[in-house]
Amino acid sequence: MGDIQKLTIDGKNYVLLTEEDYEDLVDGLQADAIMSRVAAGEETWPYEFVKELTESDSRIRSFRNYRGMTISELAAAAGISQPYLSEIETGKKTGSVDVLKRIASALNVDLDDLVVG
Incomplete structure (x- = not known):
């Protein structure tokens, strides 16, 4: 993961990251959700x-x-x-x-x- 910047705008904290890093983060969360369903017994097909x-x-x-x-x-x-x-x-x-x-x-x-x- 690249450089992450922390910003405060109007008293609210934000994190700035590249689009690629954001997509990697989302992909990881989706993969975790899928693996949880598989671990819970959801069938997968070859x-x-x-x-x-x-x-x-x-x-x-x-x-x-x-x-x-x-x-x-x-x-x-x-x-x-x-x-x-x-x-x-x-x-x-x-x-x-x-x-x-x-x-x-x-x-x-x-x-x-x-x-x-």
């Missing part, structure tokens, strides 16, 4: 899987495979038929919000993780 999600034509299939589930296992966990889940995965059907919520719950992800915005 880069390769995140990249797959951005390129996938079916995020549900990608998460299902990542979780090591068969299509039958996920359908049973979500309380829907295997053919219906297959149609959702292939894009033939969209699935209701309720069904997508159940699929997300069975995959242990947020609904937002399944829906590309």
